[in-house]
Each structure stands twice: as structure tokens, then as C-alpha cells.
Amino acid sequence: MDFTNFDFDQLFGMGDDTNPLMMLIWILPIFLFVFYGQRIQLYVTSGEIKKEIGKLDSFRKESKEELINYVNKNLNPKVDSIKKIDQFLEYFTIMPVDMDPNGIVEKVRHTVRSREDYTREHVKSLSPEMSDVLLTKVQTLLEIASSLQMIHKIINHMFLTAKKQNNYPLILPLQMILPFIMEQAEAMKKAIPAFKTGQPVGDGIGPMVVGKMMLSNTKEEIAFQTVLAKTEFEDRTLFLLKADGPSSTVGRPADGLEKIVSENKIDAIIMIDAALKMEGENSASVARGFGAAIGGIGTERFQIEAIATSNDIPVFSIVVKQSVKEAITLMTKDISDKADDVRSQVYDMIRENTKQGQSIVIIGVGNTSGVPQ
């Protein structure tokens, strides 16, 4: 075949002896894409989104099945557990109005705690004699299942609305956020085995560090699901605070801190927590900083900051970087290997920032599943 004498005019149908059929073949797609381009893109994109929604639906179903099986196997429920769990999964929370932000934190705290209290009581009603550890496990599994149900519902709603209106721009934001949503949903689904078997998760590095420091000291419950131990270190008093393990809970560290500060003169607060790593950062890298290291909806952080500000107490923090998935699934070896390093950094921080005779509160922030004290 001779490739040197191509006739481009003939190829594109532009020569004098133009073939009308060839012209039509080239011009038709142009008109097609001008008038129906968005619709074609909508079909292609919606095919991809549909696949992801299918995955979300399977996550939702699997998490619900896992929860029902766990309840039936471990609790011997006295009532129809499937009906009750279905009711729980459909529960929603209406956040307070924020047009007037004055007092919004108290309102949010009240709403969230009411929901937690309600869920706890109703989970307990499935089997009144269940232990606290089991109760927190079921509560966590319920939170995962209801979160996955809500994610599926919202994404499906956005997708069906865009399809119903044949509106391509409406599907664009969904296409953009979906990879992030899928990452979170997959992490939640993979978190189920760890919480079911009571294994420590990546977020538990803070309680793991403080829990070891608490060993062989007398512990007392200072706030709901939160324990305190008092110890001495190089002529300084340490108040060690963490959620009450090995239950799957984060406790109420802000309430605990409030009580400690009301009864003692505190000179520094050190918080140890897991933090989300940025892309490119190494997992399990340790960083020090200032300010309250605590996640969640923000009410605990607000309360800790308010206590620290009104009592003029500096807040230091040490964080262990990890991804969303690492934070809520079984702790990785890299993260667990950092526990001793973080503990020695806490002692360094105490030496560097406080003097002998002073008192320091050390808070291990995070889910304390599988981490007693």
C-alpha cells in the first residue's frame, strides 16, 4: 500500500468531485454533537454513576444484614429485631436553625446527645441484659448502617432528579463528589468487621497511648463513658483522660475536662488524636501543634476551647496522620508501631512546656474500641 500519495480533498470529501454522501457523513455528527452533545454526555455519565449507586446499594444492604445477624446471634432479642432495626435506620436528625447563631453549639449538642440517648435506650430494649461493651458495638454498627442508608438515599435522589429533568449540569456536581463519597462509603463498609470483633481502629491511637499510661493507676468515671486516672511524672501531676474502653465509644472528654478544671488548677492540656492526612503525606507520620485536636461535629472542640480560653490554659496537640479508611478500620501496623514514639513525644512536650509542680491534662481522643486502660 502506498502511503505517500494521500488525496486529502478526496478523503474529506472536499474536492470538485465531492461525494454528497461523504459530506453528510462528516457534517451529521457535527450537528448531532451540537444539539445532542449534552444528552449523550448525560447518558455516558449516568451509566457510570448508576454503577456506583449499585455499589452503594449493596453496601447498604450488606451493612444492614451484618447488623441484623450480629443482633440475632449475640443478643437473643426479645422483640422483632428486623422491624426495630428498620425503624432505627429510618431515623433522621433535624439540625437546629442557624439563622441566629447565638447559642447554636448548645442546641446542636442537645440534639446530638438526645439522638444518642434515644438510640442507646432503644438498642438496649432489644435485650435489656446486654453488656455495655456489646451495647456500644451494636450502636456503632447501627450508625454505620444508617449512614450508608442515608448516603445511598441522597446520591440516588440527586441522580434520579438529574435524569428526570434530563439536566446534564445537574449531574456534574454529583460526578465530581462521587469518588470522595465512594471512598467514605467503602471505608465505612470495611469498618464493620473491626467494630464487630472489638478490634482497635486507626482512630484509637490516642486512647491507646493514654490507656497504656493509665495502666496500674486508679481509674474513676469522670463523665459519661469517660475515665480519669491521676499520676505523677517528674514532679508534675498528670490527669489522664480517655473514653472508657474497650467499648466502642469516644466518650465525653469535654465534660471530663470541665470537671477536672473546676476542681484543680491546670497549667496545660495535651491532646493526642488521629488526623486525616493530606494526599502525598505519609500514613502514620506524627506531627505536633497547637489547639484542640478533636474531630466530630464540633461541639466537644468548642467546649474544650471555651474551657481553655476562660482559664488561660495553653492547648498542645500531637496527631498521627492517616486516611479516612485507616481511621475507621482495623489499626495498621505502621500506626500501632507509632504508639511508643507518640508516648515519648508526650513526655518531651510535658518537659518542654511545663515546670515542676504544675498540673497537666492529657486527653487521648478517639474511638476506644478494643483499647482498655
Next chain:
Amino acid sequence: MIFSKEKITTAYTIEQCPKCKMQRKRKFIEGDVLFAESEKCTSCDGITCIEKIFGEPIEQ
């Protein structure tokens, strides 16, 4: 992702003897929690404690 292999995470427990510091790695058993006393040390008369619980991925 056609060529990426599926990874399965296996949970392990590390026991350490507080006396002789000998460590032993074994598969996680349900009921294991950190810092709990585990079993008799094989090299001295101490009782081992659970030092770490973590997951290690294995490519399928």
C-alpha cells in the same frame, strides 16, 4: 483497576512478656483487647500482655 490484586487484611496480636520483653506474634482471636494479660511466657515465668493488635494486608 483490572490488574490490581485484591488485598485481604489479617488481624494479628502481639504479646509481650513484661519481664523478659520477649514478643510473640499470633493471629487475632475474638476477645483480645490491648494491655490484657494473655498467657504464660515460654521463656520465663512471666505472664504475657497484649501489646499491639493490628492488621496486615495480604495480596490475593
